[in-house]
Amino acid sequence: MNYTFSSFTDGLKSSAVREILKLTQGNAVISLAGGLPAEDYFPIEAVKEAFERVFQTGGKGSLQYGLTEGYTPLREAIGTRMAAKGVTVKPENMLITTGSQQAIYLLTRIYLSAGDVILVENPTYLAALQIFKASGVQVVGVDADEHGMLMDDLDAKLAQYKPKMVYVTPTFANPTGKVWSLERRQGLLARCKPNNVLILEDDPYGEIQFDENASYPSIFSLDEHPEGSAVLYTSTFSKTVVPALRTGWIVGDSRVIAQMAKAKQAVDLHSSTLDQQALYQLLTHFDLDGHIRTIRKEYRSRMELMKSLLQDARFADLKWSEPQGGMFFWVELPESIDASELLKKAVEKGVAFVPGVDFYAENPRRNTMRLNFTHTDNASMKLGLDRLAEALAAYKQNA
């Protein structure tokens, strides 16, 4: 047999993050690579009890096929959580997905065609870039500073490219950790809506904020009623509860959601109903907000440790900002250092990170890297940064 593949595979590179994950599985490499939450804080008892409650209350009926749109009580419970943040959505405005990754994929599938243009922050989430590129969509980066996209460049690119969509992660962006100002959020909405440009707001990290008193309103919440909204908002429980449940959701105009549900029906019929029911039980019987306060505190303390380690003299020529939430430090190395080459040295020394290059839609800066601070415990993080320092020294010596 001679296998010949579709053009979709041309755009698909196996993500560097996941290849590194494979490389480091089960061996002694300390991984600062993945966007993994800390297992130490997984609410395993609550998850276990949630499943027990599903079997107890749902009986055999809990094991049958379910609705493509998602388990209705779960959609209602998520709606209640969103209402607490000032956003009113009905079940018909929401689709449950296999992680927010699937929400990005499904919206791309139903809304974009090969040749369409999408604007993104540059750099941005690499797995979203993969979807857009594999789908034949032209991805154009918009210039940005620490407060979000620059409105002048956005204006210019809206005029030049007539994009169908803008993809943003305005709160603790991956990989940069950046938070958009309210003004830029409003600015993006004010420019997109009159031009019929859809905004996909990806918010996996929004709940992981280190300042309990800060408020980061979603772009979705700045728009009107979901019906007619220019914004589709997606989030996930992978970072706040546990990744293994693979449960995300997307909200927006019911006509867009309905098209996504039809696509999901073709793609996988529906996501695991057991997981959805368990998550519903967890949301209604577990103090998730209390749990989120705990992980905010713990992740902040891990971030502070990494910050203090990065302030060491061995890293004096690295540039970075202190993240206000999320899971990552975005680090700029000296111009002469190619982070992908540095990674090889680092893995030899026993530490892994993600080179920044794959996060760029265009004009990649090869002297960048992303460091995760949530997954490793204090001892491993110290050891990991020691090893990174060794790798840097070895790289410079050979150069």
Add this chain to the structure above:
Amino acid sequence: MNYTFSSFTDGLKSSAVREILKLTQGNAVISLAGGLPAEDYFPIEAVKEAFERVFQTGGKGSLQYGLTEGYTPLREAIGTRMAAKGVTVKPENMLITTGSQQAIYLLTRIYLSAGDVILVENPTYLAALQIFKASGVQVVGVDADEHGMLMDDLDAKLAQYKPKMVYVTPTFANPTGKVWSLERRQGLLARCKPNNVLILEDDPYGEIQFDENASYPSIFSLDEHPEGSAVLYTSTFSKTVVPALRTGWIVGDSRVIAQMAKAKQAVDLHSSTLDQQALYQLLTHFDLDGHIRTIRKEYRSRMELMKSLLQDARFADLKWSEPQGGMFFWVELPESIDASELLKKAVEKGVAFVPGVDFYAENPRRNTMRLNFTHTDNASMKLGLDRLAEALAAYKQNA
């Protein structure tokens, strides 16, 4: 906002089956529509214990992200089950999917492009047709009799259309319940392989066979070693264990599987790892083969009941064959009856089925319908067929 959708949505109709499922949820309509297994026989204790064992043995690590390819011990356990049927596959030949529906979608995404041709049985599984049509693939039906596709027509259509793929469900086909003869299976393989035509063998129902002694070798098993095979084989635990776990798999050449895994990484990163681990625990601690023997017996007895009801004088002008396995009777009504119109009458009377029309790739026969015999208990089935008889009588009276 003015929303404009991609061409993918043009081909997507919400499946008639699922719309009817929605219609009948929570009310008194007896549904003979869905492909639902009987809840009475769900091994809920085994599923519950499997989850307990996951939390007990896996601890917090069981709640982390997993590999896109699927939980390795589960892939090995499925490999062991397949080996018992004479097929040797390694983990790299297998991808775990969210039901076999996702396997069909992913293979279509990486292998077929708009304008490519796929050959199918006519009628065939409607949700597969949806994927192909939404993807812009030209779907061509091959003539068939009760033993499978007719080799003459297959030859003609291979020559005429130069298809990239053939999609078949050779064992207890949906909707027809048909079983392909060994000769036709061999014939399909012998014709496709030399022409580089991939065969997608969809086998969700293969284990639900009523004759314990019969043997229905998969087309995949008739080909050589998975490497270089012309066949991709997909199946699911939705019919034999429970649907809620949404766990299917696909096996074949490792290069094709690798491309599918990369696509899956973009589509949803990975399927629920909790469900995969629970299924692994179930496969290693529960007598699944004993359970399958039980449901074969029970489903056979339900099939026998439906057969005896269909033999009633009120249904004398209906044509059907006795299924040797699976979940459905495929019924031909008199030429003058449009099953979609009959369905409206039937729902009024309190019974639902699936009109045959949506299962056809081309030249639909509107006087056909699919009746599920696995989901309803004996009393409901009797009542359901009474109501169907009333609906038929009412239809004829009005005609």
